[in-house]
Amino acid sequence: MIYQGVYRTPSLWCRLHSTYVRKMRYLFKLKEDDGICRQAQNSGTFYLFHNLSPFVKKVGSKYLAPQISVAEMKSILGKFKQNEQMIEDSVLIGCSDECMAYFALDLGSLEKSVIESELRGSFTELRKAFFQLDGKDAPLLSSAQALLRWHDTHQYCSKTGQPTQKNLAGSKRVCHTNGIIYYPQMSPVVITLVSDGSRCLLARQASFPKGMYSALAGFCDVGETLEETVRREVAEEVGLEVESLWYSASQHWPFPNSSLMIACHALVQPQPTKISVNKLELEAAGWFSLEEIMEALRREPNPLKQEDGSFSLFLPPKWAIAHQLIQEWVKLQASSPA
Ligand SMILES: NC(=O)C1=CN([C@@H]2O[C@H](COP(=O)(O)OP(=O)(O)OC[C@H]3O[C@@H](n4cnc5c(N)ncnc54)[C@H](OP(=O)(O)O)[C@@H]3O)[C@@H](O)[C@H]2O)C=CC1
Ligand SMILES: [Mg+2]
Known part of the structure; x- marks a missing residue:
């Protein structure tokens, strides 16, 4: 008191x-x-x-x-x-x-x-x-x-169909008919930068701006651990098996709704590393050398058309967690023995 x-x-x-x-x-x-x-x-x-x-x-x-x-x-x-x-x-x-x-x-x-x-x-x-x-x-x-x-989308109780009421701060909504409390939801998403030890794997969806490639991302399924999601997404999207992985950082992401991006690095066996792109999920994926990544990091994060009509590789903007993963990978390469 x-x-x-x-x-x-x-x-x-x-x-x-x-x-x-x-x-x-x-x-x-x-x-x-x-x-x-x-x-x-x-x-x-x-x-x-x-x-x-x-x-x-x-x-x-x-x-x-x-x-x-x-x-x-x-x-x-x-x-x-x-x-x-x-x-x-x-x-x-x-x-x-x-x-x-x-x-x-x-x-x-x-x-x-x-x-x-x-x-x-x-x-x-x-x-x-x-x-x-x-x-x-x-x-x-x-x-x-x-x-x-x-x-906006949780105005009614999904059990009773009655209106729910928010507390003043908006940290929850309550159905006063049965006392059910609803809390705001976030979807966990893993984002993984795959490496084979000397190259990193980037991919793009058709909806990305032309030329932009990012790390692999995917929503966690119910019941999965983060490690399982990383392994499943890498297998699903590019047909590779993860050998080891480690957590890096996380970030709230507003798209498509409200996601908690959980960023990891993963290593696959150096051989075989042939990518098999899942075309239902991705438009393209590829291995990129340290030099290619360093060059892309120096570029503005905007589409840049080349003479042959293709677009130069560019990376997600600085404070997207995908960018931070790529920066970390570059540092790791620089500090690893050749
Ligand atoms: N911050 C960053 O640096 C980056 C963030 N991202 C974000 O990561 C997110 C996930 O990546 P993405 O490759 O699309 O994921 P997925 O590879 O999991 O594929 C997306 C599909 O998963 C299904 N899905 C499963 N659970 C959900 C859910 N809770 N909400 C929405 N869709 C779900 C949907 O399929 P269906 O429509 O068939 O039901 C959707 O089209 C994207 O929103 C993207 O913005 C991606 C890269 C970089
Ligand atoms: Mg994906």
Whole structure:
């Protein structure tokens, strides 16, 4: 109970703990207590969406995701003669070092062009803006979109058919008829950079931009371990058997819905390494030498047509986890004895 008061005064609470701990404790409290969360909504900032497209401003070739103040939010809602309570539809996506909460709100029910001219920016498809976003904004918008989408598609209890209600922070939905609690979902996906010791294997789907190759990726099946998914996906997609594998890192990924990308390196036997591409999954796959990869890393991540009509190899952008796997592989090659 003593802490109740402290939580209600974020500035005092903030002085008691290290930055990271106080942020995590504050966010936890906001998820647990609707009263505190309501207060935070009245002093926080908002990332706006319109039918899941984030509001961004284009500055040169970059996109910035502006944070909208409560005052601006209220003024927009006033223009549309909307009740200020609409702010409570927002979902919590983080907070600043000073414990100022960030929320995301989808204004899909309001006229898009009016908001765009009022705030001087545009609602842009996340796929289009993603790679030009600032390194801080991209993960925030990506988890915000995933959370907003989940709420949009989980309005009803799949057991009773009755409406579900979100808690203020949006960290869960409850069916009050039978008490079932629903939590936001994420699909685990493994992404694997296969190597034969001197070359790495990259592949492309027909939907990728021309010339872009990436590591092999695949959704985990129910009941599988990560190791099993890696082995199955490599066998399914390129017909090779993994000899050993190790975990590297993970990343939330907003496409196609909400995925947790779990990145691994894998080694296959040096012989035989003949690839048999599964054409239902991939357009092409191939082995690439260290030199080819180094050259591609120096290139901008955009399609580049060559004289013969083909496209130069390019790699996923810097902060896609596939790029990090490739960078790690390059370092590993440089440090391995010839
Ligand atoms: N961050 C990064 O660096 C990278 C991220 N990725 C991401 O990895 C993800 C998975 O890669 P991908 O090769 O497509 O996966 P898969 O090889 O598993 O193939 C995709 C197919 O799997 C089926 N599937 C199974 N479970 C799911 C699920 N939970 N959600 C959606 N589809 C499912 C679908 O088939 P059907 O439609 O027939 O039902 C889908 O078309 C992609 O969304 C991609 O964006 C990929 C490369 C790099
Ligand atoms: Mg795949």
